[in-house]
Amino acid sequence: MAHSPQHLDRLRLRHLRLMELIEAHGSLRAVAEQLSLTQPAVSQMVKDLEFAFGSVLVERSVRGVTLTATGRLALQRARSGLATFQTLAQELDEGLPPVLRIGTNPAMMFNVIPAALRMTRDDAAPVRYALRSGLAMDMTRALWDGEINAYVGRIDWEVVPSEMKKSLRHAHLFETDLVVACAQDHPLAQKGKVTPADLEAATWALPPENSKNRMGLAAAFRNAGLSEPQIAVEVAADPHGLMTILREMPLLAVVPRLVLDAPDAGRPLVTLDADFLRLPPIEVGFLTLVEHEHVIGLAAFRAALSAASRQMSGAV
The missing domain is CATH 3.40.190.290 (D-Maltodextrin-Binding Protein; domain 2)
Structure with a gap:
């Protein structure tokens, strides 16, 4: 069945959280208790989600409920949005500039990341940066789960799951031996x-x-x-x-x-x-999710990374 724009407009954040709760508890009764709703109300929420996305997201059995393969994919994408809203709420509470969460590899902290941060000091949009580093696959997974807004580092496409590739925006930066x-x-x-x-x-x-x-x-x-x-x-x-x-x-x-x-x-x-x-050789690139492309400060940071990479390559 095709997705329904009318039902999409009616979805709320708790509809997205519903999928997390189903994965965690495997029971509509337990989910209803978590949301302080009746079980029929939760069943209706599941129907609303399925009509909105035009797919069966939840599979019912005598053992309870589980997410289908499509449901797991929908949850994966929803997590990024839920994390964005949670971060936004914290930033508004604090009254501070928004935080740009960047994942990277330790080697990038020697020159690439510091050079890009230096170039963005005078950017019109005030942004705070939260940096974390680790192995390439761990950082890609953190991006997929909405824990970071972008990843800068080694790109190994052979270990990136196929369902993730469709949701990524990539910019090549440089190669290093x-x-x-x-x-x-x-x-x-x-x-x-x-x-x-x-x-x-x-x-x-x-x-x-x-x-x-x-x-x-x-x-x-x-x-x-x-x-x-x-x-x-x-x-x-x-x-x-x-x-x-x-x-x-x-x-x-x-x-x-x-x-x-x-x-x-x-x-x-x-x-x-x-x-x-x-x-x-090692290919170094910039990755973000489609839904993060317009996060405040991200475009300026990506442009600074490109400029820093050109300087490193001797092509000013």
Whole structure:
């Protein structure tokens, strides 16, 4: 059945919250208690939702009620809207400028994000920023759940669920190489080109197994006919800590080149010439949901990111 614009106009926030409660409780009676309504009233709300969206959202059985696949998708999209309204209510209560919630990867905090924030200082719309960082998939999921307004960082389309891709707006920012680095006093630092045997005999400081950088290095080792890297230290999602360890210990690491190029990266590290090791480049992009495109300050922040990326690439 087709969706009904007339029923859409009649929906309220509690209709959207209804799907959350159904998923949590699996019983219309329990949902009715949560909403202080009668069970027939809740059943009518379910019908209103289904007429509005033109789809069966709730499946009934002797065990209770569950969301259908379409219902779960509707809930996923509704969560973003519910989170936006909750944030708006808090901002109005506080009487403060709106908050732009940005998710990113730790490597972006070395130069890209600070440069973009600096460029938006004089923007006409006053905005506060709330930054959080983590792995790419975790940040994409946070965007999908409405916890953040945008994500800036590594884009791995192969791990983004297909239903999510249709709801995303993407802007490519730049690419950065993944390189092998060490301290200036490492035995391999003064060598010209390193050999496969050099890397196989070396010990490494690396991120955890689920890190894309770690997986990229492991794949490059296998493709070069090498055994797995020998790991002495594992550092979770912290390029700064990883680089500090390199300066203090005779270890190798694989890091994005943009981290090494950051002006405040600390005592310089050496990039090894290992052209036989085919490490995948990292695509850095900007992601937001369709419904977040017009959030206050987001367009200006995206424009600043693009400008900062051009400067990093030398194309002012």
